Amino acid sequence: MNKSFEIESDCLDIVKRIKSIDEDYFVVFEPVSQKFQLHARSQGRNSYCLTFPFDTLDERSYFHVLKTRVQNSDELLKMMEEKNSAIEKAKMQEILNDFKEKLYDC
Numbered sequence: 001m002n003k004s005f006e007i008e009s010d011c012l013d014i015v016k017r018i019k020s021i022d023e024d025y026f027v028v029f030e031p032v033s034q035k036f037q038l039h040a041r042s043q044g045r046n047s048y049c050l051t052f053p054f055d056t057l058d059e060r061s062y063f064h065v066l067k068t069r070v071q072n073s074d075e076l077l078k079m080m081e082e083k084n085s086a087i088e089k090a091k092m093q094e095i096l097n098d099f100k101e102k103l104y105d106c
């Protein structure tokens with residue numbers, strides 16, 4: 001049975017830097033998925049916050065935590081909506097182009 005374990009320190013002080021954002025944060029390594037996770041003690045038993053999208057714990061992890069904080073949720077939602085709108089627009093253009101191509105092939 002592989003149990004996850006808390007990373008208390010690292011050579012680049014990433015955990016220390018993450019704790020400087022919020023002292024309740026702690027980083028866990030999950031051996032099965034081979035991923036690092038962020039948790040917050042203030043959330044009680046359901047302490048999970050996020051899984052880092054990186055294979056290593058480095059500066060990107062620190063900036064990812066800063067970017068995904070609740071305080072930045074309005075900005076994140078705005079960015080997501082803009083990106084989704086652009087994807088939808090590109091998809092509609094692709095459908096229109098396919099339709100025109102098929103129309104002129106007849």
